[in-house]
Amino acid sequence: MAIPAAAPAKIAEPTPGVATVIAELTARWPSQTSTATAVRDHHANHLTWYPPQMPDAVFFASSTADVQSVMQLCAAHRVPIIPYGTGTSVEGQINAPFGGITIDLSRMNAVLSVEAEDLTCTVQAGVTRKQINEHLRDKGLFFPIDPGADASLGGMAATRASGTNAVRYGTMRENVIALTAVMPDGTIVRTARRARKSSAGYDLTRLLVGSEGTLGVITQVTLRLYGIPESIAAAVCPFPTLDAACNVAIGAIQAGVPLARVELLDELQIRACNIYSKTALAETPTLFVEFHGTPASVDEQVALFKTIAKEHGGGDFQWSTRPEERSKLWQARHDAAYSCMVLRPGAKVTATDVCVPISRLAECIAVTKQDLADHGLFGPIVGHVGDGNFHVAVLFNPGDADEFKRMKDFSERLAMRAIVMDGTCTGEHGVGQGKIAYLSAEFGAGLDLMRQIKRSIDPDNIMNPGKIFSA
């Protein structure tokens, strides 16, 4: 067995104080505390091949005050704390390599306020992106960040998530206005007020966005909202080559077309979609695009995009502006994450996540595809190409030690290739346990600065230890 799936649930002996903490949690909050193996296991990583590592107990928080109490207790006994939203992270962020207490925020799922006039809302960290969008629909507003999974907004903030809409609306970095977080010393911090901009002091919001629970537990998030566009047009367009598809995305961005979404699926991914989603798309590199605006501006965007696509050999467009048709048209893209498994039943999947300057994107994808072939590996490619971000979902046989090693070596070469191209080893998944090894190459002395900040805020290393940093 190549994958260390038989690894122990945690890589260290229990912290001595953990029994004391669990006893206290069970006594004070019996209905919110669980040490059941099934519950603990459910809170470990299962979405990707990283071995699951269970916490010693799970605490279901119902308020910021709850989180504060539990963190003070854990801090007093130096017991690790692992924040948990919906468990949809893919880099092992929710694993508990040193045991400890997982704080599950999913019961903190109240929308606290919506200020429609200001285009802002404040939610508890456990509210999911679909839930907030349901809540906002009647008001004609929406929150655009869509990482695929129905993740919690606290988790999305902690991971600096983005997804298909980022090319137009930015990532969680641009769309979180303020946070409430409990720090490891039990202090409750509100990072900013609700103004659209401020130059008052250090940017605590952006410090916590992307910190993956290693600095504090996010309990509330204030978000920037947008009016639902008057008109939305969606399209699917096949291309003769990956290069052509990439260059159309790049060309459209350089021409100032405000693309709302521009997604690349390679021929393998289209084949998977055709099987899984029962579509009949030509099995060739394909762009899925979406345009937002007034009817006239959408028409104009579409016309300009068509011109650029045609110049690069783009084939027959399928268009739609009606909601049901749009959904149907985009179904294949929405199912991409689930569909790739049909290409190799029984295989495990690893999700890579590099992001490079868009001028290097076509080259990076081409070299990467060749690298796959050269090493006898197999995996479809899906890309948020407007951002220079793409995923190779390598499908591998977990029982084949050699293939497992080739997959890992490939992933490493891919991460380093992106870094050499002035890009990043992770565009939107975060570091978790899986990308730790590349941060030194990506940041150099900056990594020491990150460690310095971590040590200053969490000197006992109780906040999600073993994530971002090796320990």
Next chain:
Amino acid sequence: MAIPAAAPAKIAEPTPGVATVIAELTARWPSQTSTATAVRDHHANHLTWYPPQMPDAVFFASSTADVQSVMQLCAAHRVPIIPYGTGTSVEGQINAPFGGITIDLSRMNAVLSVEAEDLTCTVQAGVTRKQINEHLRDKGLFFPIDPGADASLGGMAATRASGTNAVRYGTMRENVIALTAVMPDGTIVRTARRARKSSAGYDLTRLLVGSEGTLGVITQVTLRLYGIPESIAAAVCPFPTLDAACNVAIGAIQAGVPLARVELLDELQIRACNIYSKTALAETPTLFVEFHGTPASVDEQVALFKTIAKEHGGGDFQWSTRPEERSKLWQARHDAAYSCMVLRPGAKVTATDVCVPISRLAECIAVTKQDLADHGLFGPIVGHVGDGNFHVAVLFNPGDADEFKRMKDFSERLAMRAIVMDGTCTGEHGVGQGKIAYLSAEFGAGLDLMRQIKRSIDPDNIMNPGKIFSA
């Protein structure tokens, strides 16, 4: 004399090591070091009423390596370091209350690279915004952030500056992709790579943007660029009341009009403009607006904006799409900062800078205007109203102790009013020396977290001491 203009050049005795540092600087870099009083005085604050506080010497850096050497020398002797770009900050950021060495970066004015395909460029910190835009013009690109003064891009990053274009393009927070900075221990940190997004580790870029030289010296900046819009339309529109003008700006934003600029000038400011810029505008609250896009989308934006303006009693529009005419139309707005002095020759001016959620903007301006009147104070208002940010330029007689006190009390009430409205004491000027007192009200425990980060990175407090924090 009410203003402590007779205050000593610095508020503390020279650091014992400063003589050693100056001797070493003079020996190693004779042409880059000055202790001349005129040079030192030129590097102290003179733009606002805060008393100038000179450094002990000024060092003119020519490279990141220079900055590193000088910082290592200063660190060894615990001598304060004050970074200086163009000296256009307005909250005393360049003052040297504890003496020390000012590092002037204006000679580091090289554009290092422009990646037109990626819409990025990298510049040395001393490059100014006008310089980079001159450089980019032939390529059809521009950098939108316009704080009024021709500030250096390093200084703009350090202050988290914004200005008239922020409503459309964001602030320095959104438009700095990466930075190179020298930290107080002499480490050179590159905060990020050039990809459009990343979720790798802590957001060091955003930690340094807005840190006002208190954590390190920014020596290079990588910026996000934009294509020069195909069509630009500018307009000036008078309104019967401030309230009406504010509500049009808010209404347009809520309706999704992608305004590139929306500036409010009150009737006093218009009077000042008429005198200073020899315009003949109606002396009533007026919006200056600008629209960017394709010709068709600009037409559409203009039509929608006109409809909203008309609903609120907007008067005769003056429009222009031709460059020279646009400049002429906007001349009054561009001259606003200089023109207000004509309203009260000999007076000093204080620039306030609050920013509130836009739903509270009209109310905040109205109450503030009443407060001015109630306390016998006088000052025009200019606002970046799309962001909820406005400046009251209080004109006061520096020889009148009572008026000086009323001005200071007014400024304090204004800052606290904004904070109570869930806004900030400073939208774009930074904290410097002038807004320190309000951070506790604005951030609560968050201020302790900022101090913790400051202590961790700069334990000897040599980086621009007396800014953001009281010492």
